């Protein structure tokens with residue numbers, strides 16, 4: 001029996017659950033392993049991810065799906081079980097990162113466009129056979145430093161929105177739910193209001209392209225940034241301010257047909273990412289305005305920093321690593337319904 005795109009999308013944002021983004025490219029996972037002095041060998045990458053996926057029962061309780069990298073979707077655990085099987089046994093859905101990374105956008109001032117459309121139809125067919133039921137494509141939108149308003153350019157926003165929609169249509173043809181991820185970066189000294197404006201323009205362009213390219217919104221998931229202050233902005237928005245701006249921005253841009261929105265953590269600390277998600281869901285519940293989408297998480301760093309640090313490449317630390325991952329998964333599961341509080345962290 002094949003499951004409809006809408007059913008898969010709904011399952012990805014089931015109440016109190018979110019996604020684990022474990023799709024670091026070989027280059028990115030090396031950077032993460034460098035921070036704990038572990039060599040990025042294929043076996044170490046496998047052992048680390050196997051540790052996360054075997055974290056029961058927290059995976060079952062709080063993780064609806066796992067985004068994998070090409071290497072991982074083909075890997076087997078130490079005992080020969082495919083990693084995708086371990087994910088499925090935990091009641092979670094395997095997904096796959098299919099973009100080929102953000103590359104220089106020609107004739108721009110250092111902006112990026114995400115590549116990976118060539119041959120994508122055939123790759124999606126193979127990933128479906130390997131068990132993937134959703135995919136991810138990340139576009140990167142930078143914000144100019146020192147008040148430079150020419151970045152992002154309309155050119156960059158539209159080139160990325162166009163590619164996201166091309167990808168999304170191909171996914172749906174293959175029976176795979178596209179996660180559309182237009183990430184407005186936190187890097188820089190801009191304030192939260194500027195993040196609001198850029199995110200609003202980006203989402204407007206994205207939903208226009210998705211419409212023009214005949215993508216069925218019911219079978220998509222949006223993975224955006226929250227509306228936060230730039231990392232080096234002297235004033236940092238509080239969780240309540242983040243919640244207010246984020247919901248307002250989506251109310252103006254994200255159609256009600258979209259089943260769910262899962263945030264990236266984007267360099268926020270793990271506690272900030274949880275506190276902000278919680279504030280967003282509390283405001284959603286308290287508000288008289290209708291916010292029709294589930295609002296959950298698809299965190300990479302905010303779910304993995306603690307377990308990575310507890311594990312440190314040592315098999316003797318697997319239980320400690322799993323305990324750290326289970327804690328963050330549960331905290332974010334609670335934040336996805338607005339039921340988290342800071343005391344739960346101690």
Ligand code: 13P
Nearest residue numbers: 021264265266299300301
């Ligand atoms: P972070 O949560 O670390 O930003 O990663 C999420 C992700 O998948 C970015 O594409």
